Amino acid sequence: MFKLYNTLTKKKEVFKSIHPGKVGIYTCGPTVYDYVHMGNIRAYFSVDILKRYLEYLGYEVRQIKNITDVGHLTQDDIAQGDSGEDKITQKALAEKKTPQEITEFYEDYFHNTEKKLNILPANYFPRATAHIPQMIKIISSLIKKGYAYEKNGNVFYDVTKFKNYGKLSGNTLSKLKVGARLEKHPDKLHPWDFALWLVAPKEHLMKFKSPWSIGYPGWHIECSAMSMEYLGDTLDIHTGGEDNIFPHHEAEIAQSESYTGKAFSNYWMHTRYLLVDGEKMSKSKENFYKIEDILKKGFAPMDLRLLYLSSHYRSQLNFTWKSLEQAKINQTKIIGWLNELNKISKKNGQLSNKKFAIEKYQKLFENAMNDDLNTPLALSVLYKLITETNKLMAGNNLDSKNARLILNFWGKINKVFGLTVKKEEKIPKKILELAQKRKEAKINKDFEKSDEFRIKIEEKGYNIRDLKDNNYIIKKSLKH
DSSP: OOEEEETTTTEEEEOOOSBTTEEEEEEOOOBTTSOOOHHHHHHHHHHHHHHHHHHHTTOEEEEEEOBBOSOOBTTTTSTTSOOSOBHHHHHHHHHTOOHHHHHHHHHHHHHHHHHHTTOOOOSBOOBGGGGHHHHHHHHHHHHHHTSEEEETTEEEEOGGGOTTTTTTTSOOTTTOOOOTTOOOOTTOSSTTOEEEEEEOOTTOSOOEEOSSOEEEEOHHHHHHHHHHHHHOSSEEEEEEEGGGIIIIIHHHHHHHHHHHSSOSEEEEEEEOOEEETTEEOOTTTTOOOOHHHHHHTTOOHHHHHHHHHTSOTTSOEEEOHHHHHHHHHHHHHHHHHHHHHHHHHTOOOOOOSSOOOHHHHHHHHHHHHHBTOOHHHHHHHHHHHHHHHHHHHHTTOOOHHHHHHHHHHHHHHHHHHOOOOOOOOOOOHHHHHHHHHHHHHHHTTOHHHHHHHHHHHHHTTEEEEEOGGGOEEEEEOTTO
16 A cells, blocks of 8 residues: 655555545646756656656546746745745846746746656646636635735735644744744734735736735745646645745645635645755855756766655755766666666577566565655665676576566556666677677686786776676776
């Protein structure tokens, strides 16, 4: 049985969807005013693994990933995230562009980055600006029910009216106090009330008509409106980074459940922060890495994906270039293993009567993934399989039928891992000739000459590994 850790209940729970065989996932997507970085992408990668594994289990998955193109303010780390300037407006003014030009550019960049990392696209990417009517409908209902109030054209949600406020994050009203990180708005009844609608200043570039003022929606109401529009009043799973838990997701729960009278989401999944050399990413520390920074260092997107897989989504992943180098080495091992399996699978030699025990590995893989998507453990199962089959191949003890069996299993589990594997590079004729001469020297017990040919092969950027019966494997060196 698949168990998923639920942030709401603080424990792993057996997953059960609302509708048998179908799952609805809502993912808090990017605010498209800047480049997505490795930390952002790790959260989207985690949900990609969730989606892939649910599909592996036979579920039909409908994923909604929103695009925030208005209303996310610069001081989102202060109190309820409803102070400061709109991030997109600020960027548009700074670059002397329209908000649409800003959002289109960074949304395209986001999609291209996900594509490079083989993150499956969501079924739909709704934009906040296209769902203003839905937001106004919810806000109007909240005012009518007494959960929200309007003053001077601003509309705020009254947190004192929702008795379960704080149930996701633990930040209950009794624990919240006015402090240095809380700016009290003059129109708020209580300091921790949060904005549903704000009056737009004259210089604001994105303005919308509402019953209360010409303004723009609060960040939190957007996700409630978009998630319920496409997935219904109650979601199966709501996902995001751990920084979304408070205030964003806490506010979503309060306003959504006050509006519908139903549970907003049955499961909440959050990915932990990614650190860089033990520190949080920031532009000031010059450790703010994008996918291009990875590529410039000679790494491939799949090296980063494999690094993500090596850490559990609820564990803090500490990124270092050394750790990425190890991921690259592991990637090469996987590719080399697959290439050898493919070669053997096409041979017409004698078939063995003994079937390779692939069921053992399938059970271990599923046990790992069923335990809250334990990808590091699932990867270790793959590495054990590689070790065992490499030994068989080295001794010429793996036939084509069993090679195809193992490749078929790889195809199944890689639909979950999502690694795109390069085709085997063609070994240059000159390297093959040197390898054959080395083989002949070894057969003639001329080991000095054999070493000379090995050195020449290595100098040209290739490694040669001996197998039984004077056979060998040639691979391109990682250093080249």
